[in-house]
Amino acid sequence: MSLPGASAALPWQLSDTATRRVRRRKRANVRFQVYGIGAIVIGLAILAILLATVIGKGTGAFVQTRITLDVAFNEKIIDPDGSRDPVKLGQADYAALLKEAVAASFPAVTARQDKRDLQKLFSGDARYELRDMVVNDPSIIGTTRSVSLLAASDTDIFAKGSMARDIAEGDRRLTDKQIAWIDELVAKNALETNFNWSFFTNADSRAPESAGIGGALIGSFYTLLITLAVCFPIGMMAAVYLEEFAPKNRLTDLIEVNINNLAAVPSIIFGLLGLAIFIQAFHLPRSAPLVGGLTLALMILPTIIVVTRAALKAVPPSIREAAYGVGASPIQVVTHHVLPLAVPGIATGTIIGMARALGETAPLLIIGMVAFIVDFPGGPTDAATVLPVQIFLWADSPERGFEEKTAAGIMVLLAFLILMNAIAIYLRKRFEVRW
Amino acid sequence: MTEREPDMMPEAEVEAETPETQYRASFSLKTKDAAGTGADAAVPAKVTARDVCVFYGKKQALFNVNLDVAQHRVTALIGPSGCGKSTFLRCINRMNDTIDGCRVQGEVRLDGVDVNQKNIDVVQLRSRIGMVFQKPNPFPKSIYENVAYGPRIHGLAANGRELDEIVEQSLRRAGLFDEVHDRLHSPGTSLSGGQQQRLCIARAIAISPELILMDEPCSSLDPIATAKIEELIDELRSRFTIVIVTHNMQQAARVSQYTAFFHLGHLVEFGSTEYIFTNPTEERTQDYITGRFG
Numbered sequence: 001m002s003l004p005g006a007s008a009a010l011p012w013q014l015s016d017t018a019t020r021r022v023r024r025r026k027r028a029n030v031r032f033q034v035y036g037i038g039a040i041v042i043g044l045a046i047l048a049i050l051l052a053t054v055i056g057k058g059t060g061a062f063v064q065t066r067i068t069l070d071v072a073f074n075e076k077i078i079d080p081d082g083s084r085d086p087v088k089l090g091q092a093d094y095a096a097l098l099k100e101a102v103a104a105s106f107p108a109v110t111a112r113q114d115k116r117d118l119q120k121l122f123s124g125d126a127r128y129e130l131r132d133m134v135v136n137d138p139s140i141i142g143t144t145r146s147v148s149l150l151a152a153s154d155t156d157i158f159a160k161g162s163m164a165r166d167i168a169e170g171d172r173r174l175t176d177k178q179i180a181w182i183d184e185l186v187a188k189n190a191l192e193t194n195f196n197w198s199f200f201t202n203a204d205s206r207a208p209e210s211a212g213i214g215g216a217l218i219g220s221f222y223t224l225l226i227t228l229a230v231c232f233p234i235g236m237m238a239a240v241y242l243e244e245f246a247p248k249n250r251l252t253d254l255i256e257v258n259i260n261n262l263a264a265v266p267s268i269i270f271g272l273l274g275l276a277i278f279i280q281a282f283h284l285p286r287s288a289p290l291v292g293g294l295t296l297a298l299m300i301l302p303t304i305i306v307v308t309r310a311a312l313k314a315v316p317p318s319i320r321e322a323a324y325g326v327g328a329s330p331i332q333v334v335t336h337h338v339l340p341l342a343v344p345g346i347a348t349g350t351i352i353g354m355a356r357a358l359g360e361t362a363p364l365l366i367i368g369m370v371a372f373i374v375d376f377p378g379g380p381t382d383a384a385t386v387l388p389v390q391i392f393l394w395a396d397s398p399e400r401g402f403e404e405k406t407a408a409g410i411m412v413l414l415a416f417l418i419l420m421n422a423i424a425i426y427l428r429k430r431f432e433v434r435w
Numbered sequence: 436m437t438e439r440e441p442d443m444m445p446e447a448e449v450e451a452e453t454p455e456t457q458y459r460a461s462f463s464l465k466t467k468d469a470a471g472t473g474a475d476a477a478v479p480a481k482v483t484a485r486d487v488c489v490f491y492g493k494k495q496a497l498f499n500v501n502l503d504v505a506q507h508r509v510t511a512l513i514g515p516s517g518c519g520k521s522t523f524l525r526c527i528n529r530m531n532d533t534i535d536g537c538r539v540q541g542e543v544r545l546d547g548v549d550v551n552q553k554n555i556d557v558v559q560l561r562s563r564i565g566m567v568f569q570k571p572n573p574f575p576k577s578i579y580e581n582v583a584y585g586p587r588i589h590g591l592a593a594n595g596r597e598l599d600e601i602v603e604q605s606l607r608r609a610g611l612f613d614e615v616h617d618r619l620h621s622p623g624t625s626l627s628g629g630q631q632q633r634l635c636i637a638r639a640i641a642i643s644p645e646l647i648l649m650d651e652p653c654s655s656l657d658p659i660a661t662a663k664i665e666e667l668i669d670e671l672r673s674r675f676t677i678v679i680v681t682h683n684m685q686q687a688a689r690v691s692q693y694t695a696f697f698h699l700g701h702l703v704e705f706g707s708t709e710y711i712f713t714n715p716t717e718e719r720t721q722d723y724i725t726g727r728f729g
Binding site: 004245248316319320321322324325326327328329332336337341423 | 528530533535536558559560561562565566567568571572573574575584585588589619635641642704
């Protein structure tokens with residue numbers, strides 16, 4: 001709809017001061033938007049730098065360098081008496097077998113020191129790979145096979161191009177000769193890189209090339225299981241009681257204030273509490289997911305209670321009245337109506353609480369989950385480590401090869417955190433009830 | 436405050452102790468207008484309230500209310516906002532229990548039994564009293580589940596077929612069945628406001644209550660939906676006793692047989708609707724119904 005002459009000048013004239021005021025207002029508006037967008041851009045840039053650094057450093061850990069070598073499974077070394085006893089097969093001198101195979105494929109290398117340096121291109125764990133092959137299939141004894149063996153961390157780093165070859169020999173971990181041998185292997189097509197499954201299936205190791213996050217994943221799993229099993233029922237019952245049944249008096253007010261305060265207590269304090277109660281008073285095993293899980297449960301219990309209460313509070317009172325109106329008992333009102341409606345909120349809060357527990361390091365350091373553990377935990381009472389502590393341990397290690405493991409560990413942890421938050425968002429959207 | 440004839444009080448107290456039937460038979464609705472209009476002088480009382488006082492914390496919301504609700508009649512409670520009419524309504528099915536710091540004194544008797552007695556199970560009580568709220572508040576479940584919930588928790592249906600029957604009958608009585616019979620399993624919240632309110636009425640009558648309390652059931656509805664609900668109230672009267680709180684004086688005049696006027700926590704006047712609207716004794720009632728305040 002257009003008024004006559006609407007496209008022409010306004011039928012009324014603004015005074016000068018009014019025009020200035022309008023201009024100033026518009027400028028302020030633009031300025032405000034610029035500040036807002038600027039803040040977002042800075043935030044995104046910092047996030048991008050963080051992610052780029054972590055991903056740039058960590059992707060290498062998902063690839064592993066292996067060297068293909070013709071290995072003669074010499075019966076004299078492996079099984080001199082020919083008994084094929086698995087125990088004896090397991091204890092044979094596979095280092096010697098490897099030494100022989102390496103010497104055979106580099107006949108030109110004769111000096112003792114050179115031989116030793118050549119040997120160092122292979123991981124110290126390569127001999128265990130040979131052992132496992134023999135134990136799994138004793139029939140290969142006496143044959144010669146082309147075997148792909150784990151390369152040492154330095155070889156790995158060099159093969160991935162992370163070590164410059166043009167710096168002085170004394171400043172790098174590989175000698176000129178070793179580099180020449182690697183080039184020879186590359187020329188023979190004996191050096192290959194493939195996806196590093198063992199990063200997920202191995203536990204920690206002193207050798208960077210065979211250290212994996214698997215043990216920490218299992219440890220985190222058991223820890224979170226204990227945390228969830230302890231804090232979810234307790235937190236939910238406490239929240240439901242406080243929100244729906246407890247009389248509102250000074251005592252419940254005091255409890256409420258304290259719960260809110262506990263949610264903000266630094267996590268390391270909970271670590272000290274866990275140490276004093278679970279380890280020193282109850283003598284539970286040190287460094288075990290059981291203790292870690294209980295400690296983290298203490299830590300996120302207040303969060304769970306607060307979130308659950310908020311979810312219960314968000315259920316409109318009219319639903320409660322309606323249920324009371326048809327003669328539902330208080331328990332029925334809660335279990336039939338209020339709780340089902342609050343479930344998305346409770347689940348979201350719980351998952352976010354668990355994500356916090358997954359990323360928590362400080363309290364676990366205090367209760368001794370910082371140990372170097374090469375075995376997979378078989379249950380919640382076995383010694384174990386968890387993801388963030390594993391990252392902490394690797395970041396603390398001097399070997400160059402652990403640098404990419406640290407970043408890769410962070411990537412795995414971030415992936416789990418993003419996954420958990422995504423599930424929380426999905427649940428919230430999926431089961432959100434509108435009325 | 437109703438000034439009852441002095442001889443009525445002891446009589447009522449004596450009756451309270453006699454068996455229910457006797458009590459009902461002997462009771463006659465005596466209010467201020469008893470001498471004057473005398474309408475339905477022998478209707479038995481479903482609910483009798485004596486000296487009901489309600490406190491929210493330290494604040495007193497109701498002052499010595501004495502009121503009788505006639506069986507199979509519609510009693511309207513009118514008055515300006517905050518006058519205590521909803522509070523009184525909620526005394527009858529003890530919904531005030533759910534409010535923190537709310538205290539009820541005096542006695543409210545349903546069929547002669549004091550609802551505030553210690554040995555009265557509040558769930559049992561509410562299963563005899565349906566309630567419809569100001570804002571339609573269906574459960575966020577299917578239409579069927581909304582109506583079936585009450586009968587289910589009270590074990591009114593022996594099997595699924597019986598439950599289906601109760602649901603259908605309740606929806607029919609609430610005048611909703613024809614509109615929703617082909618989508619009983621779609622969510623109750625998907626209905627229009629007026630339909631939702633009728634669903635809430637169906638939910639209330641599904642537990643076969645004797646008394647239905649309605650707290651401004653039409654305040655959030657348009658005139659057409661309101662007309663439907665009013666029609667429904669008139670129909671329901673033959674089976675149920677109804678107490679309705681309303682802000683709408685025309686509505687009170689249209690649907691009710693008895694009207695109680697509350698002001699500032701006091702029951703100012705109570706009598707047949709005709710009497711209250713045409714010839715009230717109290718000046719405040721007169722002022723309110725003619726729109727001079729409120």
